[in-house]
Amino acid sequence: MKFKFNHNNFNVLDLEKSIAFYExxxxLKVVNEFKAPDGSFILAYMGDxxxxxxxxxxxxxxxxxxxxxxxxxxxxxxxxxDMDAAHELHKKMGCICFENPAMGIYFINDPDGYWIEIIPGGE
Structure with a gap:
C-alpha cells in the first residue's frame, strides 16, 4: 500500500479574495472547482x-x-x-507577518490569517 500527498485544505470566508491573494x-491558479448543487459550499483547487x-x-x-x-x-x-523578488512582492502586498533572517526564511499570511512559509530554493 502506498500513499502520496494530494492536497491541503484551508477554509476561507471570501473565496474570490482568497483566490486573488494566492494568484x-x-x-497559483484555480485548476478545478466543485459547487454544491444546493449552493451551500464551493471547493476551489489551486495548483502551481x-x-x-x-x-x-x-x-x-x-x-x-x-x-x-x-x-x-x-x-x-x-x-x-528568487527570494529577493518574492520578499519585495510580499512586502509591497503587506502580507509579511514574520521574518527569520538567520534562517533565511519568512512567512506571509493570507486574508483569513493562515501562514505560508517562503523558503529559498526553486529550480
Missing part, C-alpha cells in the same frame, strides 16, 4: 502548474465568523527561485 502572492499538489480552498455559504486558527502553528511552505 498574486504565489502564482509544476506539481500535482493542490491547495483546496473551501467556502461555506453559512459561515460568517472568522475561523479559529489557534496558535497558527501549522502552515504551508513554498520554495522560490
Amino acid at each position: 498574486e502572492a504565489l502564482g 502548474g509544476k506539481t500535482k499538489h493542490r491547495l483546496e480552498l473551501t467556502w461555506l455559504r453559512d459561515r460568517k465568523e472568522a475561523y479559529n486558527l489557534g496558535d497558527n502553528e501549522f502552515h504551508l511552505a513554498f520554495d522560490v527561485d
Whole structure:
C-alpha cells in the first residue's frame, strides 16, 4: 500500500479574495472547482502548474465568523527561485507577518490569517 500527498485544505470566508491573494502572492491558479448543487459550499483547487499538489480552498455559504486558527502553528511552505523578488512582492502586498533572517526564511499570511512559509530554493 502506498500513499502520496494530494492536497491541503484551508477554509476561507471570501473565496474570490482568497483566490486573488494566492494568484498574486504565489502564482497559483484555480485548476478545478466543485459547487454544491444546493449552493451551500464551493471547493476551489489551486495548483502551481509544476506539481500535482493542490491547495483546496473551501467556502461555506453559512459561515460568517472568522475561523479559529489557534496558535497558527501549522502552515504551508513554498520554495522560490528568487527570494529577493518574492520578499519585495510580499512586502509591497503587506502580507509579511514574520521574518527569520538567520534562517533565511519568512512567512506571509493570507486574508483569513493562515501562514505560508517562503523558503529559498526553486529550480
